Amino acid sequence: SGGxxxxxxxxxxxxxxxxxxxxxxxxxxxxxxxxxxxxxDSRPIPESVLExxxxxxxxxxxxxxxxxxxxxxxxxxxxxxxxxxxxxxxxREFYTRRASDEWLAALAPLGTDEHKPFxxxxxxxxxxxxxxxxPGTPRPYYTKESVGIAVGFLLATLHQxxxxxxxxxxxxxxxxxxxxxxxxxxxxAYVIPVGYPAPAARVPDLxxxxxxxxxxxx
Amino acid sequence: SGGxxxxxxxxxxxxxxxxxxxxxxxxxxxxxxxxxxxxxDSRPIPESVLExxxxxxxxxxxxxxxxxxxxxxxxxxxxxxxxxxxxxxxxREFYTRRASDEWLAALAPLGTDEHKPFxxxxxxxxxxxxxxxxPGTPRPYYTKESVGIAVGFLLATLHQxxxxxxxxxxxxxxxxxxxxxxxxxxxxAYVIPVGYPAPAARVPDLxxxxxxxxxxxx
Ligand SMILES: N[C@@H](Cc1ccc(O)c(I)c1)C(=O)O
Ligand SMILES: N[C@@H](Cc1ccc(O)c(I)c1)C(=O)O
Numbered sequence: 106s107g108g109x110x111x112x113x114x115x116x117x118x119x120x121x122x123x124x125x126x127x128x129x130x131x132x133x134x135x136x137x138x139x140x141x142x143x144x145x146d147s148r149p150i151p152e153s154v155l156e157x158x159x160x161x162x163x164x165x166x167x168x169x170x171x172x173x174x175x176x177x178x179x180x181x182x183x184x185x186x187x188x189x190x191x192x193x194x195x196x197r198e199f200y201t202r203r204a205s206d207e208w209l210a211a212l213a214p215l216g217t218d219e220h221k222p223f224x225x226x227x228x229x230x231x232x233x234x235x236x237x238x239x240p241g242t243p244r245p246y247y248t249k250e251s252v253g254i255a256v257g258f259l260l261a262t263l264h265q266x267x268x269x270x271x272x273x274x275x276x277x278x279x280x281x282x283x284x285x286x287x288x289x290x291x292x293x294a295y296v297i298p299v300g301y302p303a304p305a306a307r308v309p310d311l312x313x314x315x316x317x318x319x320x321x322x323x
Numbered sequence: 324s325g326g327x328x329x330x331x332x333x334x335x336x337x338x339x340x341x342x343x344x345x346x347x348x349x350x351x352x353x354x355x356x357x358x359x360x361x362x363x364d365s366r367p368i369p370e371s372v373l374e375x376x377x378x379x380x381x382x383x384x385x386x387x388x389x390x391x392x393x394x395x396x397x398x399x400x401x402x403x404x405x406x407x408x409x410x411x412x413x414x415r416e417f418y419t420r421r422a423s424d425e426w427l428a429a430l431a432p433l434g435t436d437e438h439k440p441f442x443x444x445x446x447x448x449x450x451x452x453x454x455x456x457x458p459g460t461p462r463p464y465y466t467k468e469s470v471g472i473a474v475g476f477l478l479a480t481l482h483q484x485x486x487x488x489x490x491x492x493x494x495x496x497x498x499x500x501x502x503x504x505x506x507x508x509x510x511x512a513y514v515i516p517v518g519y520p521a522p523a524a525r526v527p528d529l530x531x532x533x534x535x536x537x538x539x540x541x
Contacts, residue, residue, distance in 0.1 A: 114523075161355070175539065176539070253472050
């Protein structure tokens with residue numbers, strides 16, 4: 106119809122002012138312990154967590170409330186293997202040809218390369234698609250912003266449940282349509298292995314920018 | 324130098340498997356009560372929450388760990404007024420000229436228009452900038468993905484502290500550089516009023532897609 110929706114009263118989460126800071130700080134303390142992990146254990150994860158994480162992601166705001174996201178959860182070993190092989194073929198191209206020297210230099214501190222065993226080792230891989238306009242799907246607005254926020258909610262849920270993630274962005278991602286059986290109006294944007302970290306997992310000794318570098322008060 | 328960083332052992336958050344689902348579900352229950360709010364109360368907010376929210380946002384993963392974000396927190400009434408006036412000028416153009424009929428039809432259910440009083444009423448407005456390559460700033464990768472995830476973390480923190488937000492995307496956003504005194508390599512991407520909702524705040528009676536529409540298992 107195109108008319109204005111009816112409205113309903115907002116029923117806000119009510120947090121007493123003196124608890125607001127504690128809650129925000131407590132969430133920060135948990136979230137600040139998240140690290141991107143590339144070395145996963147193969148032990149199984151509580152699978153219901155994947156569903157709660159997707160449910161939470163799908164509460165994200167989106168341009169014109171189009172909700173332009175699709176979350177494909179791969180747990181089948183054969184499917185993960187196909188994903189790995191296809192991703193490694195793209196990554197080989199990336200590391201040997203497509204990446205600029207500037208880009209390779211930016212990645213050198215992380216020690217990444219074309220080998221992606223985590224796509225098989227991790228018990229689950231969530232592939233996130235941005236849904237473009239297509240037959241049966243409306244035109245989305247601010248698609249990358251909307252899906253980015255949803256992925257933030259997804260990562261926050263998984264981390265709080267004790268699961269490690271890697272926010273992986275193979276590129277170009279067209280092979281994801283085939284591996285995940287998605288139509289062309291869906292565009293793979295993130296590949297997120299999920300699992301427990303390997304017991305001996307190590308991470309690069311990265312530093313985060315201090316608050317003064319990221320926040321400005323006016 | 325460009326060399327590989329030293330690594331350190333990962334010290335994961337350890338969550339017993341039987342608590343993982345409860346934690347994920349509890350976070351979902353809280354997050355599912357978030358709604359985008361356009362009607363703010365002017366009463367002050369615990370300002371420290373803004374800082375914890377930005378700290379949390381800045382824990383987001385980013386392409387090549389470039390951390391290509393800047394969060395400008397406006398609380399000064401004069402500054403918020405300038406922001407409102409500049410935003411309303413752009414929005415007037417949008418609603419009367421720039422938006423396609425298709426876009427206006429997509430927005431009609433929400434009842435939005437060119438009036439943006441919330442940019443003054445809300446006690447704080449967080450303007451999020453994507454930092455492009457510039458003199459003194461490195462080239463970022465997957466900038467929109469990285470900043471989107473960071474905004475997800477920001478919104479999750481504010482919501483848990485009982486604060487309402489509007490994820491607003493005025494466009495084009497060049498006026499944000501002037502109002503926020505940011506250099507040209509920074510690109511305004513989100514304008515997020517933050518505050519308590521007005522007591523009588525209402526929201527459109529939107530529905531979120533059910534899980535089966537957003538999640539596929541393979
Ligand atoms: N920027 C305009 C229009 C608008 C509004 C809501 C929305 O989800 C989208 I996409 C666009 C405004 O803020 O009114
Ligand atoms: N996609 C490649 C390269 C890569 C890796 C990390 C990173 O932050 C960025 I930007 C790119 C890979 O996954 O190895």
